[in-house]
Amino acid sequence: MNNIVTRFAPSPTGYLHIGGLRTALFNYLYARANGGKFLLRIEDTDLARNSTDAKDAIIQAFDWVGMDYDGEVVYQSQRFSLYTEYVEKLLKAGKAYYCYMQKEELEEKRKEAEANGQVWQYDRRYRDFNGTPPEGVKPVVRIKAPLEGEIVFKDGVKGEMRISAKELDDFIIARSDGTPTYNFVVAIDDALMGVTDVIRGDDHLSNTPKQIVVYEALGFEVPRFFHVPMILSPQGKKLSKRDGAMSVMEYKDLGYLPQALLNFLVRLGWSYGDQEIFSMQEMLEFFDPSNLNSAPSSYNAEKLLWLNAHYLNMLNTESLNVILPFYGTNVPNQEVQEILYPEIKERSKTLVEFVEILKKCLNPVESFDQKLHQKVKNDENIHFFKEFLVYLNALKKPLKTPQEVESEIAAFADFQGLKAKSLFMPLRYAMLGSSGGVGIAPLIAALGIEATKERILKALESLQDIGKEEKSF
Numbered sequence: 044m045n046n047i048v049t050r051f052a053p054s055p056t057g058y059l060h061i062g063g064l065r066t067a068l069f070n071y072l073y074a075r076a077n078g079g080k081f082l083l084r085i086e087d088t089d090l091a092r093n094s095t096d097a098k099d100a101i102i103q104a105f106d107w108v109g110m111d112y113d114g115e116v117v118y119q120s121q122r123f124s125l126y127t128e129y130v131e132k133l134l135k136a137g138k139a140y141y142c143y144m145q146k147e148e149l150e151e152k153r154k155e156a157e158a159n160g161q162v163w164q165y166d167r168r169y170r171d172f173n174g175t176p177p178e179g180v181k182p183v184v185r186i187k188a189p190l191e192g193e194i195v196f197k198d199g200v201k202g203e204m205r206i207s208a209k210e211l212d213d214f215i216i217a218r219s220d221g222t223p224t225y226n227f228v229v230a231i232d233d234a235l236m237g238v239t240d241v242i243r244g245d246d247h248l249s250n251t252p253k254q255i256v257v258y259e260a261l262g263f264e265v266p267r268f269f270h271v272p273m274i275l276s277p278q279g280k281k282l283s284k285r286d287g288a289m290s291v292m293e294y295k296d297l298g299y300l301p302q303a304l305l306n307f308l309v310r311l312g313w314s315y316g317d318q319e320i321f322s323m324q325e326m327l328e329f330f331d332p333s334n335l336n337s338a339p340s341s342y343n344a345e346k347l348l349w350l351n352a353h354y355l356n357m358l359n360t361e362s363l364n365v366i367l368p369f370y371g372t373n374v375p376n377q378e379v380q381e382i383l384y385p386e387i388k389e390r391s392k393t394l395v396e397f398v399e400i401l402k403k404c405l406n407p408v409e410s411f412d413q414k415l416h417q418k419v420k421n422d423e424n425i426h427f428f429k430e431f432l433v434y435l436n437a438l439k440k441p442l443k444t445p446q447e448v449e450s451e452i453a454a455f456a457d458f459q460g461l462k463a464k465s466l467f468m469p470l471r472y473a474m475l476g477s478s479g480g481v482g483i484a485p486l487i488a489a490l491g492i493e494a495t496k497e498r499i500l501k502a503l504e505s506l507q508d509i510g511k512e513e514k515s516f
Contacts, residue, residue: 048074248270
């Protein structure tokens with residue numbers, strides 16, 4: 044099946060959202076898995092609404108998730124002369140015609156039909172017009188849609204579709220200013236780019252009969268269609284930004300990994316047994332558009348977080364170090380990487396969380412949690428901090444591993460006649476300023492004795508007024 048050619052064709056009137064990325068992913072997997080071509084086309088014929096930033100964001104999103112495309116990006120705005128040629132071709136062949144009906148009259152007829160409870164359709168009054176064109180009217184160009192019979196096509200998701208010709212009017216293919224319309228240029232571009240399979244959202248289903256009319260009028264081969272149900276909110280409604288309908292690059296900003304987002308999206312509308320986690324290689328191996336679901340999928344934020352935590356935990360140190368500067372933190376020293384990265388990964392679901400915990404570990408404590416302060420503030424802990432500072436000063440060797448730290452804490456506790464467990468809450472207060480976070484032994488091992496002493500001294504200061512003699516530590 045190496046003759047398969049798919050495409051993704053977004054409109055740059057807004058940023059690329061996850062529904063669009065899912066569509067792109069399905070097309071990408073089908074083409075790549077079969078040795079075919081995957082093309083990218085920017086449908087920017089709506090010159091008034093186009094956004095350069097949105098165009099750039101589409102390319103950035105593809106780069107971020109690692110989906111490559113074949114050849115150069117095709118921009119419809121650079122192909123207007125081509126579309127004009129095909130409009131002229133249809134006019135000369137008698138398959139399209141100029142329509143001089145003005146907007147005001149069209150609107151009046153539409154309102155009149157609605158008032159009578161009827162579905163309005165253009166009445167084809169200029170379909171076979173041979174008279175003198177009205178003066179001062181810039182005509183649109185309409186295609187001659189079939190007057191009888193059915194338009195039939197097999198949809199790879201929804202099965203056989205049959206649309207009565209009576210449901211179609213002679214739709215506009217070129218506006219009065221000469222600019223072509225969506226359904227006209229899509230059909231032309233798909234045909235000229237050799238697209239064999241069109242996988243897209245089922246919000247395009249109503250466009251398909253019109254595009255088939257264009258295909259057949261121009262003698263082009265009709266591609267195979269797969270119309271995928273939309274992604275819905277957990278409540279079964281249209282996905283809103285609150286539910287997750289953000290731009291793709293916003294997911295990056297929030298700390299999601301591209302492999303997690305792609306894994307999440309591939310399962311929204313497609314399945315392979317009960318498997319939930321798919322590498323890109325597995326997606327390429329198993330994906331088949333004939334297995335796309337005919338029922339809508341629901342966005343599940345918790346599942347995305349679960350997947351992201353899985354892929355974050357799998358990231359090696361080198362990959363993390365490349366990513367961290369994007370989230371506003373410097374790469375720490377090797378001891379921190381080796382000791383704290385595994386600890387922090389286990390406690391993080393996103394890269395933003397990872398960086399927050401890392402910064403909390405590495406930055407000096409600015410303030411202490413008041414609830415924990417009340418629990419820790421007693422004479423026993425004040426005595427413990429003073430004695431532990433003396434103990435650390437007396438150590439003749441660095442503590443390089445969490446095991447060494449735990450061993451020394453246990454030795455100190457035994458010497459003081461305490462249980463080692465009783466020391467971890469005050470140590471957490473001193474090292475992090477709050478409950479939760481990474482293990483105390485790994486943190487002390489990563490920071491070293493001097494930084495540990497500084498934090499304990501600051502904690503001691505927060506629990507009592509300390510004289511100059513105490514600060515000599």
